[in-house]
Amino acid sequence: MDQAPHRVTIREVAADAGLSISTVSRALTGSRAVLPELVRRAQDSASKLGYRADTVGRSLRTQRTGTFGLVVPDLTNPFFPALVQALEHAARSRGLSILIADTGNDPEAEAAAMNTLLDRRVDALLISPVDLEASREGLSSAASTVPVLQIDRVIDEGIPFVRVDQEAPVKALVERMIAAGCRHPAFIGQDPRIATSREREVAFAQVMSERFAGEPLRSVTGGTSPQSGRAAAESLLSRWPEIDGVVCANDLIAVGVLEHVRAGPAAQRIAVSGFDDTLVAQVLDLTSVRQPVQQLADIAIAAAADPERSALLTTRAVVASEVVFRRSTD
Amino acid sequence: MDQAPHRVTIREVAADAGLSISTVSRALTGSRAVLPELVRRAQDSASKLGYRADTVGRSLRTQRTGTFGLVVPDLTNPFFPALVQALEHAARSRGLSILIADTGNDPEAEAAAMNTLLDRRVDALLISPVDLEASREGLSSAASTVPVLQIDRVIDEGIPFVRVDQEAPVKALVERMIAAGCRHPAFIGQDPRIATSREREVAFAQVMSERFAGEPLRSVTGGTSPQSGRAAAESLLSRWPEIDGVVCANDLIAVGVLEHVRAGPAAQRIAVSGFDDTLVAQVLDLTSVRQPVQQLADIAIAAAADPERSALLTTRAVVASEVVFRRSTD
DNA sequence: GTTTGCTCGGCAAACGTTTTCCGGCTTCGC
DNA sequence: GCGAAGCCGGAAAACGTTTGCCGAGCAAAC
Known part of the structure; x- marks a missing residue:
């Protein structure tokens, strides 16, 4: 009207x-x-x-928009919506807004998205970079223009970040499997160019060398989906039939592994664990690692909202996660 | 540096x-x-x-920001991340950006979020309103300031929308259950103040009166979670033990129902279906209705991106969804 | 009683861009 | 050969706000 x-x-x-x-x-x-x-x-x-x-007029004058750019690799992965939600709430409670970009795991789309956001003059850029290698250049070039904060996935130690410790939970998972009788644990990772998955992989190798010196390292990587988890489980088990425990870098992978395992001979008992404690983990009684999403978000927004840029430019936070043990590792 | x-x-x-x-x-x-x-x-x-x-300078002059506000009720519900992702991709491919707000199912937070977005001078507001009643006022007041497009959930026919037809899939589900031998189908909805759930509820009542005239209408509503689905299933079955099929307004609810059913006597065969075709549906072999998220997004962004506002102000689109039949309704 | 200093209202500049308007030049038609 | 009609570059206004600066008023200090 x-x-x-x-x-x-x-x-x-x-x-x-x-x-x-x-x-x-x-x-x-x-x-x-x-x-x-x-x-x-x-x-x-x-x-x-x-x-x-009018925020536009104000922004032009003050050179601050009260807006953050948030770049995530894939909203299809349930971890990220949870993160986005927590970040958005924390931001809005301070009167700040979030411009979102989903890069679909594509480094080029990621670079393009960052540029778009920079043109919009975001006060800071919060990003979970796609690729350990391919995202580096874009990230540091952005960092020279605007404060950048790596969230969860960190690929450049020289740039501020808020991350989750991966070593403790992986170690706890392996110990739990050992306590449950496992003698030949294996690991299935996502694409090794994903920072967190790579860290979990390294942590696993580390624990294995401490607890099972001399044993072969049974570890593979693949995609982030039940399908690829299933495929990885098959190839892993055909190569090392003695495997009796599988640490997965992600719930989605673990779902595929579970499907494969539960479809196999009932006598074959294989412990399985995932990461992120998503809905499927609860439904399938899957042991998983709950990420401290709320903490990540609070720290990130607190840093990003700092009127002096000092907090933002120095943040290097590591927060702890919590393992939720369920039937899949009994 | x-x-x-x-x-x-x-x-x-x-x-x-x-x-x-x-x-x-x-x-x-x-x-x-x-x-x-x-x-x-x-x-x-x-x-x-x-x-x-610099987009800020440009926006001040042109009175357009190239930005849309997107208001969703709850990113925890997997339907919405999928929608957000599709919208964001469609928007970015045209050089447009999205300011996101998650209202946590709270009408007041929703109203506040809309105001924040309006202050940011978004070119259009895309919204899935929380509440059939409580969201109305805020929605129409926003609509007098900026073009508004209701996505998926429509609570005001007078304001442009892109919605999914709910009647056909509900009908198809009931017919399928009948074909599988069900004689006493029931319905479990989300909060009836949620537009889509209410429509599914109404469609169910409609089909029932056509196919089972005289029968009591076995229908309840509750929350949107496995827990409340489970509780609803219990109360439904204790009241009407003859129930042999349950149409759920949502996959999350269906998960709870499935848990309850699968934990009961194996002889008791109860068909179950959900909505949204999320990951859990695939994992649990749950029949579900796949929402045409991509279509919703394409239509919405095409309308919102129209330089003349005409398309945006007249859009009234209804798209069809597709039922994915699985073991849970065999 | 004069000076100093503080409080606070208003003018005008500035933020970075697009766009209206003006005017000089060229081209074209007759 | 002259008028009309384009083409296109540049000056300047405008978008809506915040803020540096000025100065008027008043209180306090000496």
Whole structure:
């Protein structure tokens, strides 16, 4: 109906209140002292006319947009929606907004998305980089323009980050499997160019060399899906039939492994664990590692919201995760 | 390292190219003819200096931000990440960006989020409203300020929308259950204030009255989670033990129902179906309705991206979904 | 009583871009 | 050969806000 609703500007508020634009601005933002009486008049006029400051005009002047760019590799992976949700809530509670980009695991799309976000003059860039190698260049070039914070996946130690410790949970998982009788644990990772998966893989190798020195390292990597998990399980088991435990870098992979295992001979008992503690893990009684998403988000937004950029430029946080033991590792 | 990298402005490009600002602007955007030679000079200088037009300045002048606000009720529900992903890709392929807000199913948070987005001067607002009643006012007030498009959930027929037909799939599900021998189908909905769930509920009642006239209508509503699905199944079955089929408004609910059913006596065969065809549905062999997320997104973005606002202001699209039959309804 | 200093309102500049308007030049038709 | 009509470059205004600066008023200090 209303073709041109016409947003009311600060100019009209000033006119209505009989004040100058500057006084209205100061009265409403509180950026400088204004006589209480005038503040009241400004506020009255503002609410009477339904004035809401235009962020575009403000941004142009202040050179801050109150907006963060958030770049995630794949919303299809349930870990990321949880992260996005936590970040968005934390941001909105401070009046900040989030521009989202899903790169579909493609480094080129990632680079393009970062540029788009930079053009939009985001105050900071929060990113879970796609690829340990291919994302590096784009990341550091962005970092020279705007504060950048790596979330969860860190590929460049020189750039601020908030990450999750991967070593402790992997170790706890292996120990648990050993306690349950496993003697030949194996590992199935995602693409090794994914930072977190690579760290889990390395942690596994580390634990294995401590607890099973001399044993072969039974470890493969593949895609991030039940299908590839299933395929990996098959090839792993045909190569090393003695395997009696599988640590998976991801719940989705673990689902595929479980399918394969539960379809096999009932006598064959193989422990399985995943990562991220997603819905399927709960449904399938799968032991998994719960990521401290809320903590990641709180730290990230607290850093990114810092008016001085100092917090953002120095953040190097590592938070702990928690293993949720279930029937799949009994 | 670089404390103040200093973004290069069009002014500097103009100086470098020995042209006026206006000419550079026109050369780079192509908004008016410029001599080829000068275009080249402008482009050379621009890329030499690494110039990228500042969207904030541009937005202030053009009154368009190239940004959409996207308001979703809950990213924890796997349907929405899929939708967000599809929307974001469609948007980015046209150089447009998305400001996201997750309202956590709270109408007040929703209203607040909409205001924040309006202040950011989004070109359009894409929203899946939380509540059939409580969201109405905020929605129509927003609609008087900016083009609004309801996605998936529609609560106000007077405002443009892109929705999915709910009647056909519900009907197909019931028919399938009947064909499999069911004589007493029941329905479990989400909160009835959720538009889509309500439509599914109504469609179910409709089909039942056609196929089982005189029979009692076995239908309850509850939360959106396996837990509440399980609880609903229990109360439903204790009240009507004859129930032999359950249409659920959502995969999460269906998961709870399945748990309850599969834990019961093996002889008791109860067909179960869900909605959204999420990962768990595939894993648990659950019949489900696959939502045409891609289509929703394409239509929505095509409408929202229309430079004239006409498309956006008239869109009333209904797309069809597809039932994926699996073991749970055999 | 004069000076100093503080408080606070208003003018105007600035943020980076697009676009209207002006005017000089060229081209074309008659 | 002259007028009309394009083409296209540049100056300047405009988008909506914040903020540096000025100066008026007033209190305090000496």
